[in-house]
Amino acid sequence: MDAAASGALRGRWTEVRQRVEAAARRSGRKPTDVLLVVVTKSGSIDQIRELVQFGQVDMAENRVQQLVQRAASVGEWLQRRREMDPKAELPTVRWHMIGSLQRNKVRKCMEVARLIHGVDSLRLAEEIQAAAVRRETPMEVLVEVNVSGEDSKHGIAPPAVRHLLDQMDTMLNLKVRGLMCMAPLSGGTEAARRTFDRCREIFEDCRTSGAGGDRFDLLSMGMSGDFEVAIECGANLVRVGGAVIGPPQVEEPPEEA
Ligand SMILES: *Cc1c(COP(=O)(O)O)cnc(C)c1O
Numbered sequence: 629m630d631a632a633a634s635g636a637l638r639g640r641w642t643e644v645r646q647r648v649e650a651a652a653r654r655s656g657r658k659p660t661d662v663l664l665v666v667v668t669k670s671g672s673i674d675q676i677r678e679l680v681q682f683g684q685v686d687m688a689e690n691r692v693q694q695l696v697q698r699a700a701s702v703g704e705w706l707q708r709r710r711e712m713d714p715k716a717e718l719p720t721v722r723w724h725m726i727g728s729l730q731r732n733k734v735r736k737c738m739e740v741a742r743l744i745h746g747v748d749s750l751r752l753a754e755e756i757q758a759a760a761v762r763r764e765t766p767m768e769v770l771v772e773v774n775v776s777g778e779d780s781k782h783g784i785a786p787p788a789v790r791h792l793l794d795q796m797d798t799m800l801n802l803k804v805r806g807l808m809c810m811a812p813l814s815g816g817t818e819a820a821r822r823t824f825d826r827c828r829e830i831f832e833d834c835r836t837s838g839a840g841g842d843r844f845d846l847l848s849m850g851m852s853g854d855f856e857v858a859i860e861c862g863a864n865l866v867r868v869g870g871a872v873i874g875p876p877q878v879e880e881p882p883e884e885a
Contacts, residue, residue, distance in 0.1 A: 629678055636874065637872070638682055640872050640874060644871050645664060648664050648859065650856075655860045655862070662866065664868060666684055667867050668687050668688065668689060669880060670873055670877060671873040673698065680702065686721075687723055687724065688723070688867055689724075689725065690728075692727075692736050695725055695737065695740060696736055696740055699721070702721055706721070725737050725743070725744045725745060727746060729744060731751065734752070734759050738759055745769075746770070746783075747770065747772060747796075748772040748774075749792075753792070753795070756802050760801035769804055769805065770807055770846060771792060771796075771804060771806075771807055772809065773785075773786060773789055773830060775830075778813065778814075783810070790837070793834060796840075804844060805846045806844055807827060808847075808848035811849075811851075811854050820857050820858070824862070824863065827849060827861075828847065828863075845864075849863040849866070850866040850868075851867055851868060852870045852871035855871075
């Protein structure tokens, strides 16, 4: 990657980090209380490597195939870099799966993902539980809530969240770390704020009642257009793509059928 492109990427990344930190302070939290996950789905491999060198640890993809390929490619590159320069301080990337996950891709996904954000059915949870039996640590997941009811395809309805969490509590190889939601496509900032506020309420209700157990502590909401609103509403994990990546570098693969 040439110096100008690298500089522009670093500029966008730094600005987003500063905006995340400012929003955290505005909402009475420490900058380190909010985790920035960079969504790399429209970025290039070169950009991901640059981001790793800047110190960005958490990256997300929404397609299993691209997730697995990129995790392998970046992992090999990191290993070569460390062999060349054992003193180099390079982080190990934590990969997040943020798209809708088909049951037949669960095993593949679990080979690399640290956190699966979009669990939205008992059947998917059961598939993950079954695939995780031989793991040393439970697979960590978030339950996706369809707060706005707008897109009926992804996320479970708010009244069904508690029941799903109770069922998932009995799955020992899986650990629910919290909730994830998306703002509606239309309605602008106000609709986003209502959605995020509602999701925060559901999150707090679950926590207070003990559903999800200990370490139910992640609330994943907010993207490039609304991450500051999301943080003000209580998000402690934001998923930001375009604002860091800039114009798309690769064509997004079609929705996995
Ligand atoms: C693509 C994507 C994002 C990031 O969107 P940007 O608008 O590029 O920041 C966040 N979450 C999910 C689930 C996505 O698919």
